[in-house]
Amino acid sequence: MRFKPESVFMDVAAIEPGRDFRKAIDKSVATCSVVLALIGQEWLDLRDSQGGRRLDDANDFVRIELASALRRDIPVVPVLVRGAKMPHVEQLPDDLKELAYRNAVELTHARWKSDVQVLLEALRPYLDVRDEDATVAHREDRGKEPGEPVEEVSGVHGARSRSDPAAVASKIEPQTMERIIKELAPYIGPISEVVVKRAAKRCSSVEDLYGMAAREIETETDRAKFLRSCRS
Template identity: 45%
Template sequence: MFLSYRRSDSAGHAGRLYDALVDRFGEDNVFMDVDSIEPGEDFIEAIDRTIARAGALIVVIGPSWLTDRLRDVNDVVRMEIEKAFDHGIRVIPVLVDNAVMPTAGDLPVELRALASRNAVELSASRFQYDAGRVVSAVESVVDSAPVDLRSELDEPRVLAFDVGRRIEAPLDVVWALLIDFERAPEIYSMTQSLELLSDGPAGIGTRYRQTINVIGVGISSDAVVVVFDPPFSLVVIQLISGSPTTRLEYVLASAEGGATYITCKGWAFGSGWKLKAMAKASKLFDQHFARKELAELAVVAEQQAR
């Protein structure tokens, strides 16, 4: 997990919380700040790479956390939160020193989703209890990742495409349709069939087998949900022969006028020349499918919202 904080605002609390997280998850699994980046590494790439592999981003917010620095696109804290939203991972605000959650109006557009996240209050008088709540929140995310995928998710991957669309329908309507896997053949014209391979409502660990129509030929692949953060983010890993090939990250945000803006990023897995080949193939096909999928999702959502 990734711990985000301002040194001038909450270094002491962040340090104690870091110790609590390390006690539970181990030092190698907790990233605290730029001190963890090796000399000579590209700073932005290191943050992006670390957050992309994180199970959760913990944002420690003190009384002076909300400053004009958030308006600067190069502000480290802003960059960390934006990257977390981009990758669709869970964002957990932690309030210290009687700080209050910022409102959406206090934040840049790119960070406004933070205002809707449930926060944990961390007080000095009951630190152990409150820190335990943070640890439990992280456990619910990290420990629920499918066990057989944890090692594969560390494989090299590259961003193949990034598409987005405004949908004239409320966030909850779009989210409900996005996770209604059984209706996929009805909503998306390229989906021939979808068979659920797991029981229960949609969530982390949900598995399904999807058959896509490609130039008249049905191509099937399995998929598993690895991030499920309603109604903001959904991450699905596509599998062939049990190995990950593509990571699809859907991120939703409320837009002006009661609309929703949804993005879909596609990451290709592989190594060496295979990674480049997978990325090129994903950009050629999966990007087209994602654009068409978002357009058809918009049609159904907008009809339902009328």
């Protein structure tokens, strides 16, 4: 009840029949400002119907969502529930190893309300929450009018900034961003505009933006080609 409902991407509800869920998840995660990885006691060793560990399945929804966020360097917050512990780096597949180094937030039954407030405060910097929203949150704590809701993903929660990522001001000149978008589009498609403008918010130089945009390209050969075209 803290952020607007449209701020949350829930894969099981948002992916239409017939769509490639891998591409749909990747595209949706790319627009998120922060991702919450909800980790319970069985999360690390949960098995599929064939007895294999779900985290070892490259097509598992949760793995795809987390790997997509980590690859883009989107903030990923592990949320530990029911006494769960953080996984060690050697227990995770290669594309999830970075998760082991992310600071976690714990939600406990005994301290539920205060723990949730800690989580909300951790999310505020990523979601462009205005100062007046703090007043709304205070009212909610006292049982008055509810504020603005958050969003959800199966096993992973992705929260989008209230502002359109493509509309947020950046230190990078618009003409430069447009050129990078144009150079990136042949490799990842129309989502290049969202990716570049979102990345520009976290870059202090054009060179940083080149590097962050290059991470979206799958092969090393194509990444090198993209960087050469940007710098020429």
